[in-house]
Amino acid sequence: MIAKLKRRQQRYCTGSRANCHFAFLLLAVNFILLAVFLLDAPVSAYVRQSPSFLKPISNAITDFGTSGWILLASSVLFFEALTSARLARHCKARFEALFIGHVAAYVFLSIALSGLLANLAKRLIGRARPLFQTDGSVLDLSPLHGSYRFESFPSGHATTIGAIMMAVALMAPRYRVPCLVLALWLGFSRVIIGAHFPSDVMAGLLFGAWFSVFMASQFARHGLLFDVPAEGLPRLMRRLPFRRLPRRAGWRWPGAITLPSPVRLLRIG
Template identity: 50%
Template sequence: MKKTIQALKRRQRRCQGAGSVLCYWWPYALITGNLVLVAFLLLDAPVGSYVTRTPELLESVGETITDLGKSGWIIFATLLIFFEAIAAYRLSGRIKARCQALLVAHLAAYVFFSVALSGLLANLLKRMIGRARPILYDDWTSFGFHSFAGSRFESFPSGHATTAGALMMAMALIAPPYRLLFLVMALWVGFSRVIVGAHYPSDVIAGLALGSGFSVATAIVFSRHGLLFRQRQDGWPVLRRPIPLVMRPNRTNMVFPRRGIPSRPEMAQRAE
């Protein structure tokens, strides 16, 4: 552990001099705050009164999608991948294989910290805030709060939406060409919590914003230690090296015989 901490400190000294990201955080916080406030004042009450009358078909769709927002499977999968990558790094004798294993380990660690730590923060906040869930709308309305009163008063922010926001933002930073797809997936997973009657829209918006912001902050921490990411001049984290998302075969040494013309191996066989 001591050697790991010293190595991280050395990496941090080498990666100093990156720009600040305050120019991104202020607009992000302002937009998020206004979206949560608008949803809280205009959307939560209609959703709370409608939650007991959700059509069965729509509710079944929401229940199918919402399980993707559980953090348990993500944490378990990333830990398994991380330890397998570390084992491959230690056992492999080729430099290229060791570098690939180290890259996979860094990817798994990044997703793990983004999802796990943002989930812990969301669980702490929802217990402290103590907002009543939509199932208690008739008694508490959408303005009911009761701190540390059990799971029925843990609506804000949504834990599933936080996990979805953290995972999809992490994937968007890892694979930028598919960021629009990850955005759509995060919205569907997040708002499936509204469909099943577990959260209000403002809970989901806050959860998505919290998770995605935490993934960006984790990427910035990684970049300042030279792990997986680097910071641009404006401070935004980007991958140190683009990850090949589509594997293409190496055709430099392949033979492409023309129609009617034998290939080199066939010509050698005929000569024999």
């Protein structure tokens, strides 16, 4: 498998492509520093002292940022796609099944690896959460403390949200604005319930989003799933093979799609 990936990399990674990783890092660092010094203290104080009607809503939606359900769903989809590819009787169905498998692998790796790195970073940094500050400082640090109280920066939930929303935005560019809005609300639900500072959430969202772009670039280097243009973000090499719903009398939304299981989707046999 490794030798095959190396051969694919040599075949598809020709020349150097322009990338914006350094510019993204520079902007991210400055945004996070501004949030630390200008937003963390007043926002966390307001959240602790002022009741908000948004707290019940935030409590209801904040668990969307847990990675377990996404990892499980992408794993099931990956193995089902592999099974579908083996059972396929036609080349088109087999290629479509493999394509869905690549999508599932991309989502799984983006979420799993970004979450692993974020959790490692928060343990190394050891920043106190807003509800557990000892001296009122937003920079109350206890590296390698090993306690939930000192695992604030960066937010793991926000990292997962940033990664999955960027992955969706790369695969479905027309939904980039809704993905951005949804990522902000889901990410900052962690601030509203008092679990994180704004800078924690901002760092998590930015890191998760960057990591999904990075993983897409790595897939493109091996000729898998994505292509990287000279300028801009990675893009899918082909459209996702979703069926359109049959048009019915009175139905006026021609862009609707259905998401059946890969076996039904690819019409094996």
